[in-house]
Amino acid sequence: MGKITGIFILICTLVSAENSMDPGKRQLQKDCLQCHQKQQIPNEMVYRRYLSIYSTPMRIKEAMVAYLRNPQKEHSIMPPQFFLKFPMKENLNFDDERLIKDVELYLDTFDIKKKLTL
């Protein structure tokens, strides 16, 4: 009886946590991070890689959206070794609006400015 109660409480907590999550984060989690976590793709590293090449959020966004529309090794900025370790991304077939929104949410989540301090 105690075990059943414990499992029930855990399920309730998870459901309530899922429901209390920001809708944007929920969308990012569902569209991107869920899969990334499953494949153990290092999001922070990918973001920093884009940052070191494109510098501004606007330029990164343009580059990411362009890649996600047509994800091919040749269009990627990641090193070749990356694709030896991680599987090649499949085309998401999202509409532009959703794709852009996802990228914006992704950039906001990993924004370096939020981590910098004096």
Add this chain to the structure above:
Amino acid sequence: MLKSEKKSLIRFLLIYLGSTFLLFSLASWVFYQHQRHQLIDQQRNALKYEAQQIKTQLHKLHESSDPQLFYPVHPPFASSIYDIDKNYIFGTLKGARLLEESSYMKDETQLYYLDKVEPYFLGAAFLLVSKTLDTKSIVKLQEMMVWFMLGAGVFFTLLGYFLGKLFIAPMRDSIKQMNQFIQDTTHELNTPISTILTNIEMLETFGKCQKSNELRRIEIASKTLSRIYDDLTYLNLNHHYHRHIERLDVSGAVRERVVFFSSMMEAKGLTLRLDIDPGVMLEMDRNDLVRLIDNLISNAIKYNKTKGLLHISLTGEYFRIADEGIGIKEKDMENILHRFKRANNSEGGFGIGLDIVNQVVSSYQFVLSIKSKVQKGTEVEVRWEK
């Protein structure tokens, strides 16, 4: 030191020190600018070094997976990072606007160094490092320059004075020799002139003889020589002359001098008109007064036309003497008071008469005015008022 010697020395020192000061100032300015730039460059190099340090730390931060990334802060330096579009990302220099130059200075107080970051660690394409200009070393340099200029100024002044004395030594010797010669000559002339004049008077008094033309000419020539002797003595002793100021009867003195010059006036057939107010008294040295009157009367006789009018007026306010002579040209009026300057070279003289008059007038702060019209005459007026 003689007046002319002093004048020459001052002129030499002015030219020498002026040109030396100009050259020295120019050289010092170039040296100061060079040293100042070097001091600023040293501080710029420190900024460059700091930029390298920060870039290394940005690289480390970019690779770091820490939840908080501590931006490198190294006082007295301040820095900020900017993205490729020159938008501020983070740092301690928030308000600073990026310029195109890699190294620049604002308000002469703040040094900036702009460096490129490649790859863009933390998204930074530009790194701006700044530091307040350390003015201590520049102030020290300025102080050093001031002391150097002062030291050089004193040294060159002393050197100039020494050189000046050395350069004018031959001139001083020449002037001394010339003065000595004039002094000796005038002294030697005095005795024969006095003898001639005394004997003419004795001939007139005891010889009971009528003044013949020949005798009158001898008298005039002797009096002219006597006056030249007095003028030369006056000029020669002027620097060391001790004036004995006393209350003088100017009216009596003018009449006396008119009598002295009467034979010369007669010889030239001049008509004399005297308007002398009695009892005009002045506080003066007798010799100064006599030289003033003598030179003005002498000039008026010398430059008057034959059988011309000589008008002498004396009041409590002025002494005026007018002739109907050749007059003075407009262009000569400016320099007529200078020594050795003569209005007409056809007449005799040394050109020292008006110089002596001017000296006397200046000494007593009288006012001298000369009005003249060529071929009409000249009017010289000395106003006693100051």
